[in-house]
Amino acid sequence: MSLELWLLFVPAAFALNVLPGPNNMLAMNNGLRYGLLYALKGGVGRLLAFSILILLTATGLGAILSTSVTAFYLLKIAGALYLVYLGYRLWRSQPEETSKDSHTKEQKVSTRNIIRQEFFVAITNPKAILIFTAFFPQFLVADTPMLPQFSIMGSTFIVLEIIALILYAVSGKQLAFLTRTVRGQKIMNRTSGSLLIGAGGLLALSK
Incomplete structure (x- = not known):
């Protein structure tokens, strides 16, 4: 992959990385x-x-999945249902009582559970499959070995995804002050839950 082609790939890929998709909303x-x-x-x-x-x-x-209507549909529905499930749980979650001494405390969560959530949302997102099967090939050079080109694009995409993850995680952290009261927690839980449910609905209806 030439430097010129890679320099074209980076901004185009980063634009996809920072879109407010399901994983970024979850982060x-x-x-x-x-x-x-x-x-x-x-x-x-x-x-x-x-x-x-x-x-x-x-x-x-990946090409097989992108051309199989049944596989694509099942994957899409599975991911959409999981997002709706996460959003529903968040909407129904009860806020915790806070005090002046504990308003900065963050809720506890299992690291394994939070990793599993992000993994399942990402692996069942058909948009990700389309990115890798439709977007990546636009930057392939036909008379050059495919694997090295995919390796460069794939590693670049992962680095850019880490940057997007940090941006969204920091953005969420900056909103933590809104959860210092029970009322604030309830509003943020329902807002975040609604966003996840909406993301699931859009994913299910997307073509």
């Missing part, structure tokens, strides 16, 4: 509820999922 919510460190830990799940999808694409299996 923002995690930063809000659990703090920056947990949000970043959770991001390991999405990075693992995207790495798997890139590998599948590079070996040709």
Whole structure:
């Protein structure tokens, strides 16, 4: 992959990375509820999922999913339902009583659970499959070995995804002051839950 082509790929890919998609909304919510460190830990799940999808694409299996209506539909519905489930749980979650001495405390969460959430949302997102099967090939050079090109684009995409993860996690952390009261927690839980449910609905209805 030439330097000129890579310089074209980077800004185009980063534009996709920073879109307010399901994983970015989840990272923002995690930063809000659990703090920056947990949000970043959770991001390991999405990075693992995207790495798997890139590998599948590079070996040709991603192309099968992108052309199979049934597989694509089932994957899309699974991801949409999971997002709605997460949003519903968040909407129904009860705010915790706070005090002057505890208003800066962040909620506790299992690192394994938060990583699993990010992984499942990413691995079942058909938009990610389309990015790797439709967007990446636009930058491939036909008479050059495919695997090295996919390796460069894939590693670049993962680095850019880490930057997007940090941006959204920090953004969520900056909103933590809104959860210092029970009323604030309820508003943010329902707002975040609605965003996740909306993301799931849009994912299910997308073509």
